[in-house]
Amino acid sequence: MQKINLAEKLSMFSSHWDPHVVANYNGNDVMVVKFQGEYPLHKHDDTDDFFLVLEGEVTMDYDNAPSVTFGAGELLIVPKGQVHRPRAEKEVKVLLIEPTGEPNSGDSNRAPSPKPHI
Template identity: 50%
Template structure:
């Protein structure tokens, strides 16, 4: 494996679409991904994978069926496997995801937001 540093700002400048994660690194069996959110995502869950959402720029709400957590810049939330959730961002937010390599962004739901093959940038 080639040793290199990753500039997050540079990677974020390579795309402007929403809800389309890009892979920027790998750690063991995990992917490090960058994604931009705006609007409401689909309610979903991941039966076998925990997910970490780290806010780089902006803020968003992680909605759960029984509560909502506001996540601001330089904060993160870990969503345990099996937990139904929905990210919602009133304005564009840039997020780093750390999750198992086999994680599909829409979990148990297959729709127009599902991304089965992610781009490496």
């Protein structure tokens, strides 16, 4: 029952595409992550993907729909099974929510991040 300062947590690491768990909520990991560049196209077969931009701008590419760009204070939910790829030209800071144990890499060939708790 402690408050969590997201800016403080984000200042604890500098890596990209490396989510860090800041809290657990009803079987979900609440994470902060920094993006820059593009992630591989992938999907999550059993869960939606939640993205809330805290700072910067993200473009979400889809395999069968137009890309969507969203910025600070905006969120986007990618439905389960939807092939997608987040990308950002400049560093962006994002809050993610995923079921505990869900690999952030989905079905891509990229190894999942370990998701350390901070």
